[in-house]
Amino acid sequence: MGFKNFCFKKSLWVFHFGGASCNNCDIEILDCLTPKHDLERFGILLVGSIRHADVLLVNGSINMKDKNRLLEIYNQAPRPILVVAIGACGCTGGLFADSITFAGPVDKIIPVDAYIPGCPPKPEAIIGGIVKLVNKK
């Protein structure tokens, strides 16, 4: 188990699900991959297909249309999969919590392993959240 877990921690591939966000969180997530923060040095890669992913990043408020898509994406992911909710919208609903199309924060729809609050969270906060998640496992 030790070796398996070690390899898993060392090579987290990330799939990014953007809900109905205001787009700030998406930009901060992309910022983590830029030269200044460079998440690839921890083996973290952004992948294009959910079938290759180990971590599902969800940001933005989840509205009624996104809900089914999020569920579908989550069910298609190969296990084990970790889910990270990013931003105030992902964690609680934030700014959009009272909107009529709001369909619940992420953890009402799928189980969430880590929350990274902030509106938007800084790239450092996102990295910090991922480090905590990896150490918890």
Added chain:
Amino acid sequence: MAVNLFYFFVFPGLLFVAVTGAFLSWFDRKISARVQFRKGPPLLQPFYDFFKLLLVKETILPKQGSPMMFLMAPVFAVFGAVMAGVFILLPLFNITTGFKGDLLVIFYLLTIPSFSYIMGALASGNPLAAVGGSREMKLILSYEFTFLLVIAGIIMKCGQHFDLYTIIQTQQSGTPFIGSISGVLLFIVGIFCIQAKLAMVPFDMPEAEAEITEGIFIEYSGPAYGLIKLTKYIMLFILPAFLIALLMNGFRLNGINILWAVLKVLLVVLLITLIRNTNPRIKIKQAMSFFVIWMNLLAVFALVLIAFGY
């Protein structure tokens, strides 16, 4: 029999090419990171990726499509790559196989991985995978003939010998083929063919991840995808090694020459990586006209030069 199994599984075969290829894949990623002013992944990153896919993740079978074909395709791909690797590396390490005509066998074996990717993609029943598969097929159609012309040039240059061992010996006793004008032209054409065979950036439309989300590999997960990664590592080693055997004198395994052998492989991979990092992805139509018109013209020009003895 035992020695053949050893060849296949351990020394020039599976274990050796996989480990070397993994290191070259790290080298490729590290250089890309340096080009983009990043730090890049740690040395053992390809191993972590491979073992994670192999041991931790589960494989999901597509609901539509043929699961058998879908799962067999990566196995075929690894098999083809390792066979090609054995045939290329045995003469490179000065072990004669006594097989006259292995050049053509290598040429066919090198296409097996691409064909198995296509079969796996079409068996998955995913429309994006089908788009990727058809692009890969067009890419094969365009570069294979060019690659054959390069090999034909080498055969003409060394005096109608079809085996890699004689080609390497001819170069080692004389000058390497790249030391002439036609050799340089063949090298340029060859490096673009390798780039397309590896599906690296100017020619990565089969697996364009921003456009058709990894295309041919979209449905693969877990151990099956791990095998595809393994094939990619192996191809990243044996294709440059093949080019070195054809044009750059092969390896010599005594004293300081071992260092030269390593440097030659790193140099070719570096060239591929730099091409990949300084070019955008082109459209499949552009790739086809690039190979069918321009690269073929260059290769034919090189053949004419060889016929006149340059």
